[in-house]
Amino acid sequence: MKPTSMGQAVLIAAAVLYLVSVFFLSSPIWMGFSLNALIIAVVALSWNVTGGFGGLFSFGHAVMYGTGAYASAVLQVNYGVNAWIGLVAGIVAGAVMGAFIGAITFRFGLKGSYFALVTLAFAEVMRICASSFAFTGGGAGLQVKLDPGISTLQFQDRTVSYTLLLLVVAAVMILTAVMKNSRFGAYLIAIRENEDAARALGIDTYRIKVIAMAISGAFGGLAGVLYLQTMLYIDSTVVYGNAISVEALIGPLIGGAGTVWGPLVGTLGLHLLGEGAKHLLSNAPGLNFVLYAVVLICALRFLPQGLMGFAARIGPFRKKEEDDDNA
Amino acid sequence: MTHHLNRRSLLKASGALALASGLAAPSILRAQAATVKVGILEPLTGNLAYNGTQCVAGAKFAVEALNAAGGIKSMGGAQIELVVADAQSRPEVAAAAVDTLVEAGVCAFTGATASSLGLASTQAAAKYNLAQVVSIGTAEAMVERGLPNVFRFTPGVNKCTTVALDNLRLLNEGAGSPVKTAAIVHEDGPFGSGMAKILNERLPGIGIEVVETIQHPTPQRDFNNIALRVKASKADILIPSNYINEYTLMAKAIRQQRVELMAIYSILGGAASNIKFVRENNEVAQYVMDCNHWYDPQKPASVALAENVAKAGLDLTYDVMVAYASVQVIADALERSASDDREKMIEALAASTFDGSIMPYGPTKFVNGDNVNSQPVNTQIRGEKIELVFPKEYATAEAVFPMPKEG
Numbered sequence: 014m015k016p017t018s019m020g021q022a023v024l025i026a027a028a029v030l031y032l033v034s035v036f037f038l039s040s041p042i043w044m045g046f047s048l049n050a051l052i053i054a055v056v057a058l059s060w061n062v063t064g065g066f067g068g069l070f071s072f073g074h075a076v077m078y079g080t081g082a083y084a085s086a087v088l089q090v091n092y093g094v095n096a097w098i099g100l101v102a103g104i105v106a107g108a109v110m111g112a113f114i115g116a117i118t119f120r121f122g123l124k125g126s127y128f129a130l131v132t133l134a135f136a137e138v139m140r141i142c143a144s145s146f147a148f149t150g151g152g153a154g155l156q157v158k159l160d161p162g163i164s165t166l167q168f169q170d171r172t173v174s175y176t177l178l179l180l181v182v183a184a185v186m187i188l189t190a191v192m193k194n195s196r197f198g199a200y201l202i203a204i205r206e207n208e209d210a211a212r213a214l215g216i217d218t219y220r221i222k223v224i225a226m227a228i229s230g231a232f233g234g235l236a237g238v239l240y241l242q243t244m245l246y247i248d249s250t251v252v253y254g255n256a257i258s259v260e261a262l263i264g265p266l267i268g269g270a271g272t273v274w275g276p277l278v279g280t281l282g283l284h285l286l287g288e289g290a291k292h293l294l295s296n297a298p299g300l301n302f303v304l305y306a307v308v309l310i311c312a313l314r315f316l317p318q319g320l321m322g323f324a325a326r327i328g329p330f331r332k333k334e335e336d337d338d339n340a
Numbered sequence: 341m342t343h344h345l346n347r348r349s350l351l352k353a354s355g356a357l358a359l360a361s362g363l364a365a366p367s368i369l370r371a372q373a374a375t376v377k378v379g380i381l382e383p384l385t386g387n388l389a390y391n392g393t394q395c396v397a398g399a400k401f402a403v404e405a406l407n408a409a410g411g412i413k414s415m416g417g418a419q420i421e422l423v424v425a426d427a428q429s430r431p432e433v434a435a436a437a438v439d440t441l442v443e444a445g446v447c448a449f450t451g452a453t454a455s456s457l458g459l460a461s462t463q464a465a466a467k468y469n470l471a472q473v474v475s476i477g478t479a480e481a482m483v484e485r486g487l488p489n490v491f492r493f494t495p496g497v498n499k500c501t502t503v504a505l506d507n508l509r510l511l512n513e514g515a516g517s518p519v520k521t522a523a524i525v526h527e528d529g530p531f532g533s534g535m536a537k538i539l540n541e542r543l544p545g546i547g548i549e550v551v552e553t554i555q556h557p558t559p560q561r562d563f564n565n566i567a568l569r570v571k572a573s574k575a576d577i578l579i580p581s582n583y584i585n586e587y588t589l590m591a592k593a594i595r596q597q598r599v600e601l602m603a604i605y606s607i608l609g610g611a612a613s614n615i616k617f618v619r620e621n622n623e624v625a626q627y628v629m630d631c632n633h634w635y636d637p638q639k640p641a642s643v644a645l646a647e648n649v650a651k652a653g654l655d656l657t658y659d660v661m662v663a664y665a666s667v668q669v670i671a672d673a674l675e676r677s678a679s680d681d682r683e684k685m686i687e688a689l690a691a692s693t694f695d696g697s698i699m700p701y702g703p704t705k706f707v708n709g710d711n712v713n714s715q716p717v718n719t720q721i722r723g724e725k726i727e728l729v730f731p732k733e734y735a736t737a738e739a740v741f742p743m744p745k746e747g
Contacts, residue, residue: 040439040443041439041442041443041468042436042439042440044439045435045436045438045439045464048436049432049436052432141528141557144528144529144533145528145533145555151533151534151537152528152529152531152532152534153455153479153481153533153534154456156481156485159463159466159485159487169467171467240432243432243435244431244432244435244460245463246431246456246459246460246463248456249529250456250529251430251431251432251456256430299384299389302385
């Protein structure tokens, strides 16, 4: 997680400074905004495990997010299960869903755009299923009862929610860094760079990719539960919709896929841009999306390795060979 | 004597000016007319943008009318200032937008077009003790959570369905019970799925058998297969539950595939009570019936609203009407509480017996946050107009049921 250049250090410091400043801003707007951004950052970190390190571009990461959220909601609403157990169940359900998708798609050798389309299809199938069955609330969705307390994982004071979310994001980033620096991470990166070569070197690519999907699914499921506990209401479009899948991949792509800080930096940057555009153009709803899109296109065109990749080229303590991966 | 303006003196002058402006500011504020802030939270972007924009227009008309009539008299004629927030058609954004309204200092707000948005916003507002007058939010979960800040002014899905089916039974019996079978076409979201479930349960109770239930996603662009399935089912009546674009495309496909129906009868239909649908698809729209939110067209305020909407070149939709009426309800609560304190507003709304809104409702009475004196009405598209056909005391035309064969 150590920055390799002055540029990266500045980016990371800016992100941390912003996250800390929320405690002192005493603004409900920024608090609400930051809570949402952090939940999306967890989904982005989830996508980063497979998309960033493994080169497995998913267009349907909402499938893990939604499965985690629904698993927890169904247990809490239909069976009165404690929210903390719901949290664990959501993480496990996300991991199982990830592993399942990985197992069947990689078994049939799907990769690249085929893999992306299959994940998209899975998310859509799950959306339709969730809106069809009675136990998932059908089209009306599921609503967790408002009952603030530690045991219900609901907090009246949003500063507490924010602190916990920050800790979760930090934990996910630490796990990502540990994974990246482990033998497993090296295998995954090797698969991203050249899967045939990795297999030729004796790496069980199928197993590694399925495990990566399971880890990614666990993070995605966790994000889904965090959303549920924040909003206390989910329906199929909200958690399995395309918007989540797009947000999951856009943060890492802008911030720097395959880096530890990239998804957080990208997600925060994009959300701040969107919020800034909204305030700047408050009299013309919708125009903020145009500005957002223009900046996004420019970023994708001129920053192919994301903000972290760009920042790696700035500053005195750069190590050229580690530019892309060491943050 | 010459006086040179150097950097230091410029800074001093700027500082003095800033200080003077800062000290003068309160007196300037005191000199201005008192205002009271009321919020409106609607989806101004995303797939519900049309409805949300219409709602904001309705609320603005209401604010203009109330301010022109002297503002809030118990607060010295305070003028209402509308604070608009965009929910972007996304629940999490709707919840976050409540923060914006709180920071702007609103005393209460209205919104939010879709149940999913309203469920999120009411919950977020509950944390601030901020009242939300729910203009449209038909899901019953809205008023089943025991939140003290929720005041749903318009009827929910249960009441709409009950009234709609009662009226359908009356229409059918009045015509000699020609309708025996129904096909339901619904979108697969909360609104359509919930409605389809209720209809499947209750239609047999009024002597109508459901022979086909077809669901589709939103958006859906080709309705030909769905129209052919309805045709093959030989249903006497079609009951759609979908949003405006899908409703329009479905109605067109029904006409193109020459599906013979005795009626198209919708409940909270996406387009059936929309003048845009009537204007742009006039032939297809003829005799379509709907049970929906609608104003009492006879009231002077309704007539004035219709004129203002026409002058502004907008569509007169139920969104405009319910948002207008919701602001009226908030203004009445402000008048009675004589304060923009959030808790006092909740108390005033809970005790509301307001009967001056443009809607065809009795005096407002909120029981567990649900206005028990609200009611939907039946409309029917006739020529260039949307006529109110039920209840009789508000009707502007007689219902035509079943519709003429060539209609």
